[in-house]
Amino acid sequence: MAGIPLILLAAVFFPGIIIRTKSIVSGRKGPGILQPMLDIRVLFGKGSVYSTTTGWVFKLAPVIGLATMLSALTVVPFANMPALIPFQADFVFFSYMLALGKFFMIIGALDTGSSFEGMGANREALYSMLVEPAFLILLGTFAMLTGYTSFSDMFMAFHVSGNPIITVFGLIGFYLLVQIAMIENSRMPIDDPKTHLELTMVHEVMILDYSGFDKALVHITTAIKFAVYGSLICSSLVPAEWHPGFQILLFFSVQVAFAVIVGIGESFRARNKMQKNAQFILTLTAVAMLAFLVVLIVTNKLII
Amino acid sequence: MTMLIVRRLLLTRWLMLLFVLIQWFFNGYVLLHAGQTELSYFTYDPAGVLFLGLLTLISTAAVIQGFPYFVSQLNKRFSYYYAALTGLIAAMTGAYMANDITLVWILVEATTLTASVLIYSERTLHALEATWKYIFICSVGIALAYMGILFLSLSMKGTGLHDLSFAGLTSVAHRLDPIYLKIAFLFVLTGYSTKMELFPMHTVGIDANSVALPPVGALISTGLVNLGFLSIFRVYKALSDSPIFVWMNKVLILAGVLSVLVAAGYMLKAKHTKRMLAYSTLENMGLVAIAIGIGGIGYYAAFLLLVLHALTKSSLFFQVGQMGRVLGTYKLDDSGLYLKLFPTGAIALLIGMLAILAIPPSGLFVSEYLILKALVAGKSWFVLILVLILLCCVIYALSTRVLHLLFSHPRENAGIHTQGTVGRWETISQFIFLMVVVGACFYQPPFLKDIINQIIAGLPNY
Amino acid sequence: MFYLLFVLFAGTLVYLSIAERFRSYAKLIAVQGFLLFAIALIELKTVNLASLIFVLAETLIFKAIVVPHFLFRIINQTKVYRVHPKAFPAFYSLLFTMAGLFMSIILSNMLKNPSLDAVFLTIALFTLFTGVLLIITHRRIFSHMVGFLVVENAVFFFSLAVGSEMPMLINIGILLDIFVSVLIIGVLMNRIGTQFSDLESDNLTSLKH
Numbered sequence: 001m002a003g004i005p006l007i008l009l010a011a012v013f014f015p016g017i018i019i020r021t022k023s024i025v026s027g028r029k030g031p032g033i034l035q036p037m038l039d040i041r042v043l044f045g046k047g048s049v050y051s052t053t054t055g056w057v058f059k060l061a062p063v064i065g066l067a068t069m070l071s072a073l074t075v076v077p078f079a080n081m082p083a084l085i086p087f088q089a090d091f092v093f094f095s096y097m098l099a100l101g102k103f104f105m106i107i108g109a110l111d112t113g114s115s116f117e118g119m120g121a122n123r124e125a126l127y128s129m130l131v132e133p134a135f136l137i138l139l140g141t142f143a144m145l146t147g148y149t150s151f152s153d154m155f156m157a158f159h160v161s162g163n164p165i166i167t168v169f170g171l172i173g174f175y176l177l178v179q180i181a182m183i184e185n186s187r188m189p190i191d192d193p194k195t196h197l198e199l200t201m202v203h204e205v206m207i208l209d210y211s212g213f214d215k216a217l218v219h220i221t222t223a224i225k226f227a228v229y230g231s232l233i234c235s236s237l238v239p240a241e242w243h244p245g246f247q248i249l250l251f252f253s254v255q256v257a258f259a260v261i262v263g264i265g266e267s268f269r270a271r272n273k274m275q276k277n278a279q280f281i282l283t284l285t286a287v288a289m290l291a292f293l294v295v296l297i298v299t300n301k302l303i304i
Numbered sequence: 305m306t307m308l309i310v311r312r313l314l315l316t317r318w319l320m321l322l323f324v325l326i327q328w329f330f331n332g333y334v335l336l337h338a339g340q341t342e343l344s345y346f347t348y349d350p351a352g353v354l355f356l357g358l359l360t361l362i363s364t365a366a367v368i369q370g371f372p373y374f375v376s377q378l379n380k381r382f383s384y385y386y387a388a389l390t391g392l393i394a395a396m397t398g399a400y401m402a403n404d405i406t407l408v409w410i411l412v413e414a415t416t417l418t419a420s421v422l423i424y425s426e427r428t429l430h431a432l433e434a435t436w437k438y439i440f441i442c443s444v445g446i447a448l449a450y451m452g453i454l455f456l457s458l459s460m461k462g463t464g465l466h467d468l469s470f471a472g473l474t475s476v477a478h479r480l481d482p483i484y485l486k487i488a489f490l491f492v493l494t495g496y497s498t499k500m501e502l503f504p505m506h507t508v509g510i511d512a513n514s515v516a517l518p519p520v521g522a523l524i525s526t527g528l529v530n531l532g533f534l535s536i537f538r539v540y541k542a543l544s545d546s547p548i549f550v551w552m553n554k555v556l557i558l559a560g561v562l563s564v565l566v567a568a569g570y571m572l573k574a575k576h577t578k579r580m581l582a583y584s585t586l587e588n589m590g591l592v593a594i595a596i597g598i599g600g601i602g603y604y605a606a607f608l609l610l611v612l613h614a615l616t617k618s619s620l621f622f623q624v625g626q627m628g629r630v631l632g633t634y635k636l637d638d639s640g641l642y643l644k645l646f647p648t649g650a651i652a653l654l655i656g657m658l659a660i661l662a663i664p665p666s667g668l669f670v671s672e673y674l675i676l677k678a679l680v681a682g683k684s685w686f687v688l689i690l691v692l693i694l695l696c697c698v699i700y701a702l703s704t705r706v707l708h709l710l711f712s713h714p715r716e717n718a719g720i721h722t723q724g725t726v727g728r729w730e731t732i733s734q735f736i737f738l739m740v741v742v743g744a745c746f747y748q749p750p751f752l753k754d755i756i757n758q759i760i761a762g763l764p765n766y
Numbered sequence: 767m768f769y770l771l772f773v774l775f776a777g778t779l780v781y782l783s784i785a786e787r788f789r790s791y792a793k794l795i796a797v798q799g800f801l802l803f804a805i806a807l808i809e810l811k812t813v814n815l816a817s818l819i820f821v822l823a824e825t826l827i828f829k830a831i832v833v834p835h836f837l838f839r840i841i842n843q844t845k846v847y848r849v850h851p852k853a854f855p856a857f858y859s860l861l862f863t864m865a866g867l868f869m870s871i872i873l874s875n876m877l878k879n880p881s882l883d884a885v886f887l888t889i890a891l892f893t894l895f896t897g898v899l900l901i902i903t904h905r906r907i908f909s910h911m912v913g914f915l916v917v918e919n920a921v922f923f924f925s926l927a928v929g930s931e932m933p934m935l936i937n938i939g940i941l942l943d944i945f946v947s948v949l950i951i952g953v954l955m956n957r958i959g960t961q962f963s964d965l966e967s968d969n970l971t972s973l974k975h
Contacts, residue, residue, distance in 0.1 A: 278857050286863070289867055290780065297769045297773070297885055413941075413945065417945065439949065440950065450939065454925055458882060484877070
């Protein structure tokens with residue numbers, strides 16, 4: 001339970017660190033780290049403008065997005081303390097809460113009646129669908145390895161060092177989680193958040209019509225999503241028995257490192273060709289299956 | 305090996321005749337020592353003896369019939385051709401006699417390599433395409449057959465046997481794990497179906513036959529096909545004691561029916577004479593597979609069909625070769641009026657057509673009749689009706705094409721073409737073979753019956 | 767730790783299904799050759815020394831060095847660098863490959879055999895499946911060639927699994943390698959490359975009816 005304020009705190013800084021990193025790498029000084037938060041505060045003060053073609057779904061979508069995000073937070077553990085409401089197979093709950101939020105964003109974008117946003121919604125739906133097996137296979141492999149099905153129990157039982165094969169699996173899992181986080185948040189190389197060219201946008205085009213309060217909600221959801229994935233990565237890397245103070249320190253450093261990696265990755269990568277995106281995401285599922293194969297071998301389940 | 309060095313055509317021809325003579329001597333030696341094992345890897349068992357006799361006969365004719373194709377001394381290709389020919393015949397002889405699965409496999413691999421050299425002897429674009437396909441798909445098939453052999457050896461791992469002889473396999477077959485045997489048999493069947501021209505990998509034989517010189521086509525369609533059949537049959541016989549016997553029969557019947565289906569379908573569209581003959585081989589091999597699968601009198605019918613088909617098909621190929629030399633083309637659209645151009649050959653072609661279509665008085669009629677009888681005895685009505693319908697299609701396709709070839713004008717041009725002449729005496733071997741086939745309809749010599757009975761002695765259902 | 771080599775091998779196969787440049791194919795075949803050499807080195811301890819050295823030398827020299835060298839030469843000579851522009855989309859071929867991995871895991875669980883390590887069987891079946899998939903779905907002859915090499919690797923894998931009791935089997939498998947690889951790659955690809963300007967199997971369809 002102590003994890004939730006920490007995650008929210010990390011979410012405050014996360015987008016700022018990414019933008020700052022990208023600016024420094026490009027040779028500029030860049031805006032302050034809290035600048036995105038200041039932008040959100042400005043947006044809270046503004047009023048919303050709604051198009052006449054939209055209905056109640058459009059207004060509801062950002063609220064549901066944030067609400068599902070916060071509900072998903074309730075199952076994420078921290079260190080050796082269980083989550084707020086842990087239960088069996090709660091990682092499926094987590095994944096589908098996120099999917100519910102995304103579903104509402106998609107139909108909110110369709111509600112605008114603009115074919116442009118429909119195109120973005122189409123792509124977003126495809127990429128989420130393709131990345132879901134990767135995520136579930138990865139977490140299923142964790143579950144198979146540790147014998148538990150709840151996030152809290154899994155991370156408490158998972159030790160990344162010790163068996164060299166488990167280390168390899170931990171590395172593969174780390175890479176996968178980073179990539180999945182980048183895909184779920186529509187960053188490079190799937191989608192460039194900076195491009196506002198027609199025909200190349202994926203996520204940005206879905207939220208094109210939001211203004212004011214709704215836009216602020218969308219930005220907050222994105223920031224929290226980043227922080228949650230960072231927390232998952234931290235939990236999978238850091239063993240749960242270490243001292244809590246140490247844990248908090250490591251937590252923040254992992255989040256900062258994650259943000260810097262995202263920033264650097266974005267600066268140096270080009271976006272994929274649009275047709276190649278599907279194949280790229282499917283490759284993640286293939287890598288997840290290979291990790292599954294590794295764990296099968298290690299747990300001697302292959303040789304009965 | 306000597307063939308490669310020798311560059312003079314006449315010397316090569318004499319060397320080939322010498323090789324044929326050696327082959328006859330070896331055949332006689334094998335007949336005298338039937339049943340013995342030599343060099344611990346070769347056994348002169350009855351099946352090998354039978355097929356070796358056929359091979360000797362056909363290779364003699366093939367070598368002699370092949371002489372007119374390389375008449376010019378300047379053509380250097382003949383050394384490769386004759387070297388590969390001797391290699392092919394030697395490899396087939398060895399493979400008939402081998403009693404170890406892996407040795408058979410190595411020699412079948414050798415036949416692939418030598419046969420592809422022979423197919424490429426014309427050096428045209430078509431030949432290149434056919435050679436590439438032949439080598440590639442045969443190699444994939446051989447690799448699959450090797451997987452099958454590995455599965456067999458894997459299943460034999462617990463029994464303490466350390467070699468893969470057929471005798472050893474027969475003795476332990478009933479103890480082995482059925483799943484591994486099933487997988488092994490499937491792989492072996494698929495792999496060797498490239499050689500036997502059976503479904504599923506029959507396409508290579510078709511392409512190879514349509515491009516190769518007719519004597520080579522004769523050897524491929526008879527010797528290699530018999531070799532493929534023998535490899536599969538030996539594994540089948542070794543595993544006949546095991547629990548998968550019924551399943552193996554079903555698979556063979558399925559493969560056979562599909563082969564006949566494919567052959568009938570493609571033959572209705574065939575436009576090239578040699579290709580048409582290759583489809584006829586496919587159809588006959590399908591019938592053989594069905595016969596083996598049915599059992600009972602079908603075993604005898606299968607071997608009878610194999611022997612007579614070898615004789616008929618080779619004589620047909622030789623005749624088509626002569627037709628090619630007379631008309632200058634193998635395409636059906638451009639050919640016609642053969643009866644006027646070369647009557648002796650046309651008569652041989654006509655008798656050959658009747659023979660291969662199993663129209664009495666052909667010996668193949670007896671074997672196909674026995675197969676249908678076995679199908680009725682086994683109560684496989686669906687297979688029976690399907691096979692009868694498909695055979696009707698095949699008869700229609702082949703007879704219209706051959707009759708058009710003999711009697712009517714070519715479709716494209718109205719005139720008569722003569723590109724070369726063929727002496728009448730060159731058709732002697734064909735008539736001899738065809739007379740044997742026709743005679744077999746009425747009287748099957750007892751030594752043939754004995755040998756076949758020896759081959760199928762150990763099989764259940766008999 | 768030894769099993770990591772197997773997983774790396776499976777990784778090369780996954781990469782093979784999505785690669786689009788022929789140089790990547792050649793490099794992957796080389797990597798597979800080295801991995802097979804390492805696996806053979808560790809696995810084959812019960813065979814007599816002479817045939818062990820023969821197997822190792824053949825794997826290292828032939829599969830890892832000579833064959834990729836030939837492949838690179840063919841790429842340079844025929845100047846065909848990529849898969850066909852209208853080739854089978856990589857998305858679907860990756861999907862099929864993953865289905866193949868899944869099926870081979872299930873199949874090897876069904877075919878339990880105490881004398882055979884199940885991991886060998888899984889990876890061998892997966893390799894066979896990927897090789898056949900490469901042959902069936904690709905249009906250029908080079909890809910067919912690479913698919914055949916992958917099938918040979920599968921057979922070699924399997925003979926390693928079976929081979930500790932019957933050493934002759936491995937040597938036979940290697941015979942297959944040497945003869946067919948040298949013949950097909952060395953001789954025929956050059957011929958086809960000079961005759962046809964474009965190594966497409968579409969060109970090899972003149973033999974019909």
